[in-house]
Amino acid sequence: MSSETNAQASLPDLGPAAAELTRLLEGVRDDQLESPTPCPAYALRDLLSHIAGLSVAFQDAAHKEFGPSTSTAPGSVPPPELPADWRTSMPESLAAMAAAWRDPAAWEGDTRAGGGTFPAAAVGRIALDELVVHGWDVARATGQPYRPAPADLVVSYELLAPSKDDPAARGTAFGPAVDVPAEAPMLDRLIGVSGRDPGWGR
Numbered sequence: 383m384s385s386e387t388n389a390q391a392s393l394p395d396l397g398p399a400a401a402e403l404t405r406l407l408e409g410v411r412d413d414q415l416e417s418p419t420p421c422p423a424y425a426l427r428d429l430l431s432h433i434a435g436l437s438v439a440f441q442d443a444a445h446k447e448f449g450p451s452t453s454t455a456p457g458s459v460p461p462p463e464l465p466a467d468w469r470t471s472m473p474e475s476l477a478a479m480a481a482a483w484r485d486p487a488a489w490e491g492d493t494r495a496g497g498g499t500f501p502a503a504a505v506g507r508i509a510l511d512e513l514v515v516h517g518w519d520v521a522r523a524t525g526q527p528y529r530p531a532p533a534d535l536v537v538s539y540e541l542l543a544p545s546k547d548d549p550a551a552r553g554t555a556f557g558p559a560v561d562v563p564a565e566a567p568m569l570d571r572l573i574g575v576s577g578r579d580p581g582w583g584r
Contacts, residue, residue, distance in 0.1 A: 394506065397480040398530075398531040399480075399514050403517040404477070406521055409524060418523065419519050419523040420522055420579070426523045427464050429516065432461045434464070434472050435461065438479075440495065440509040441475070441479045443505050444482035444509075445482055454496070483509060507541045514572070522582055523583070539572045559577055566580070
């Protein structure tokens with residue numbers, strides 16, 4: 383196997399996280415759309431709208447096509463209205479997001495996301511983390527089991543853990559980390575470092 387092929391094989395694949403989130407969307411009932419979520423500012427309807435928006439933004443970041451989707455800072459504007467066709471459009475958009483990051487060129491150089499310019503390799507991992515953590519949010523808000531890929535949990539945890547005790551590094555995208563025992567499952571440790579209580583909704 384060439385060094386180039388090795389490098390490609392080491393890149394995270396967003397496909398499993400996108401597929402698991404799509405599975406969870408299929409289990410959302412209409413009467414749950416106003417339900418609370420682990421994101422205090424978002425009802426489930428708002429969270430789904432946020433996910434719909436980020437799926438487009440991270441597609442554009444992968445393709446390095448810059449515009450409104452990549453120039454808006456997280457939380458700077460309220461989420462738009464949930465599209466009426468979300469049950470069909472969101473799975474398509476999530477699949478397209480995953481496909482965009484399967485191109486090794488997406489991980490090269492710099493790209494834009496959330497109103498800033500960052501190394502594309504970091505943005506790709508942020509995109510994966512968004513799918514994984516928001517997948518847990520949706521699962522908890524709707525009472526569904528959550529089955530993320532273990533490798534995705536490791537990538538996301540390694541992304542967030544360095545900022546655990548550094549509010550400046552966490553910015554406004556994450557609340558204060560929640561202490562979770564070191565021996566806890568990786569999913570609980572990730573959720574804690576993302577600023578959520580792993581016991582939410584249990």
